[in-house]
Amino acid sequence: MSHWLTLRPAPVQYFRTVSIQSKKPAKNFNLSIRSCSSDPENKYKLIAEVKEKLGKEHSTLPLGKYGRDDEEMIMWYLKDRKYSVKDAVSKLSKAIRWRHEFGVSELSEESIKNVAETRKAYVHDFLDVNGRPVLIVDASKHIPGQFEQYEDEKLCIFMIEKALSKLPSGKQEILAVIDLRGFRTQNADIKFLTFVFDALYYYYPRRLSQVLFVDAPFIYRPVWELIKPLVKSYASLVRFCSAKTVKEEYFAADTVPPNFK
Template structure:
């Protein structure tokens, strides 16, 4: 049986260093929001999922992001509290999506036309908590300017890029949605719905927090539509000011240029 630990500091407060004994560090084998399972049992569960996928979904691709990708299998097991029955259908959906989008083949060149809009990018520096930062400038997104599939590809590429910057011991990234200059013509419920699904279905437990920065009045109706879709993830969202971003998430040297003035 797995025993779940959910250790999450209050949003909007600094993480404080806490002295822990070597013994307590050994007990917390897996990190925040995961369950403690003995290593030998974890391997057995990974093998069980892999064999189940081969037997029941043998048309799924193999290799990185495929049905035999043990790192991905392990992550989805953690997400589903090490339940094989719960992990398999979610993993199957994720593998199919990654194959359809071509996640393993995405590159700077393949997403260049959308990336050049500057509407989304991965920040060069980590925040003060050691998290890679994915920034979205909502005022630069115009529905229909690019195909939905192109926006999906850019999103997948940037999430993968952010995850590749994770330091040892870190598992989650920070999302910043810069809403300065947001207008009704920037509203794209279809894409927002996709992003919510992406972090729930395809990259579960990879998003530590989302900052909605300087949300204008016209964003309120959008939020009322989107909030119910977040389900249990809504506590991850924090509405804040530019000043909060400056003071609570970055140093002078690591602050994104867009938040310097």
């Protein structure tokens, strides 16, 4: 389940930069902010438009939480698609259908028990210093073929869902820590990684704040070059760092993950 950093610049700073460099882009962005981000009435109108469009074009999709009438989910995808109703409906309809077909709501500790016992992926008990839930992956424990790929996929999605369930009020993104100590070429699994990155892009957009690749051995570099094109924009979230950096910069003394103490 390998992955990622560089924190994305804060939205306000980004717009300031654009406005300094080019008046035309700044004007376009400012209009977008006023009409879609700062105007509550317009938000509700956009949500209503998405709901209506989903109802007409994708009436077989389920209702309820994570369904075609889930306003919180709709708003998230509107933000992701820069408030384009058409684009939000396209991406959201695929996400809702995928959640239903994959059986995300049916995943449980029991359903992923066998794979989870490897401890190759787990959610840390504490938040990091920035208040983000932490998903930790021990890449050396992933052995392709040890389990059916669907079992690994279920573990991946369950852990993402679990991390998101720990989001404090006001927080929207999680931190992924990929421990590469002990990683060997036989741990590489391009097919599975493709699933992970597709899931993050299509079904959990903008939920990943940062990815730490910890103590990557020399043999991991060629693997990274292979998967980098697959991750697209997520490559900008990746930071290669040491276990010491993880311990000292991302956690308080009493919240450091056991493997990093």
